[in-house]
Amino acid sequence: MSTLAPTDAADGTVQLATVRERHFKVPIVLAAATVLLAALFLFVPRDGVSTFRGGGALPDVALPTATTSWIVVALLAVLAIWSFVDAWAYRKPALWISITFGVLAVFAFLVWSAAGGLVPISSLLFGAVSLSVPLVFGALGGVIGERAGVVNVAIEGQLLLGAFSAALLASITHNPYVGLIGAMIGGVLVSFVLAAFAIKYLVDQVIVGVVLNVLVTGLTGFLYGALLVPNEELLNRPVRFTRMPIPFLSDIPIIGPVLFDQTFIVYLMYVTVAVVAWALYRTKWGLRLRAVGEHPTAADTVGIRVNPTRFWNVSLAGAIAGIGGAYFTLVSVPQFGKEMTAGLGFIALAAVIFGRWDPIRATLAALLFGFATNLQNLLTVLKTPIPSEFMLMLPYVVTILAVAGFAGQIRGPAASGKPYIKG
Incomplete structure (x- = not known):
């Protein structure tokens, strides 16, 4: 990164000099991950053959566990050194280095874990996509809400009420599409309360979001016991x-x-991601949305009604998050259960931050967290020597490392979380 700093010339005039910064965060994270994998393979060695099954007409691929693991670790070390060289030369490490490193690191860990076992690639990826669907919709709702200037901590509540509404209406009407609409309405109801308190009554947005999550959890739990059971x-x-x-x-x-043998909600996810990503940067709606979240005073000056714009976009965010809730009861599980979202709304919020408030990046972050969750299930089946307690922690550990290690110090929308008072 280059910045300009004033310097005094010999003749007394002030000149601008370029001050360059070295970016060592990513190289340090890559180096630490390489050392941890090497230590794991060294102190907990595993021999045998690791088999990968692609499915269909593709043949199984058998790899020697120990040899393959150490070869991949060597490649990881090369990538880590490469990123250090870039940082030392005042170049920001290329994105492809981090992506390649992540893919190779996961591959090495799978090879080590699958010693004497079988890794079904298609099933692993299918499960990852399935587990990511609620996260993607929740993350998109978070991106829209925060881009409009409202911190959407209530994603968990929107997912949960969406799941409840979908189960109830789809059971009564025997129509999953009606249940999907009900889930969107449920998400809108939660976001409506969030918007009313945060925008009109100027209550702290984070506190309102937390309270709404608790309220929806208690309300759906009560209705589940009194009505559904x-x-x-x-x-x-x-x-x-x-x-x-x-x-x-x-x-x-x-x-x-x-990707192409999925349910209607998954295909709807593809369309929603593409539409939001395009509209956010290429339409009048997206321009106004970003304006009220970045500089509401300037937006108000040019005639944009800041608070109504925020209100309706927070409602839209709730509708999108509600679709993610519908996935729980209309695809994953055949009925509603108490607290069935299990904190995924907060993982979606982490995906928003990791994705730098961008729809595509937030979607990729959600897919990463979904993959980590499904990987935990696979590793349990493979009976790896890692304690089961750590397996349960894996998705959350990945979330923390992603946000703290790679997101770093990033800036969200300038007016996010700040109420706007006209005049």
């Missing part, structure tokens, strides 16, 4: 979405079953 067959047996394979595309090896 006694009438389970009538009110808690939602009709679920079935898979809709796309012809030809679903037959592509590995990625076909993962």
Whole structure:
């Protein structure tokens, strides 16, 4: 990074000199990860053969566990050194280095974990995408809300009420699409309360979001016990979405079953990510949204109604997050359960930060966290020597490392969390 600093010339005039900074955060993280993997392979060695199954007509690939693991560690060391060289030369380490390093590190860990076992690649990726769907919708809702200037800590509540509404309406009407609409309404209701208190009554947005999460958790828990449990067959047996394979595309090896043999909500996720990413930067709506979140006074000066714009966009964010809640009861689980979102709303909020308040990056971050969750399930099946308690911690550890290690000190929308008072 280059900045300009004033310097005094010999003739007394002030000149600007370029001050360059070295970026060592990413190299240090890569080096630490390399050392940790090397220590794991050294002190807990595993021999045998690791088999990877691609599925379909692809043959299984068998790799010698120890040899492959150490070869990949050597490649990781090269990438870490490369990033240090870039940083020392005042160059910001390229993004491809971090991506390649992450893929290779996961591959090395899978090889070590699968000694004498089998890793089904398609199943691993399919599960990762499935677990990521609520996170992606929640992260998109968080991006829209914070871009509008409202910190959306209530994603957890929006997911939970969306799941409850979807289960209830889909059970009554026997129509999953009605349940999906109900989930969106549930998410809007939570965001409506958030917007009212944060924008109109100027209550601290983080406090309102936390209180809403607690309120929705208690409310859905009460309604579950008082309404759904006694009438389970009538009110808690939602009709679920079935898979809709796309012809030809679903037959592509590995990625076909993962991406194109999915349910309606997953396809809706693809469309929603693309539309939000395009509209945020290329439409009048996106320009106004970013304006009220970055500099509301300037937006007000040019005629943009700041608070109404924030209000309706927070409501839109709630509707999108509600779709993520519908995935729990209309795809994953055939009924609603108490606190079934299990804190995923906060993981989605972490994806927003890790993704730097950008729809595409937030989606990739959500996919990363979903992959970590599914990886934890696979490692439990493979009976790796890592304690089961650590396996349960893995998704949250990845979340912390991602936000603290790679996100670093980043700046969100300038007016996020700050109420706007006209005049």
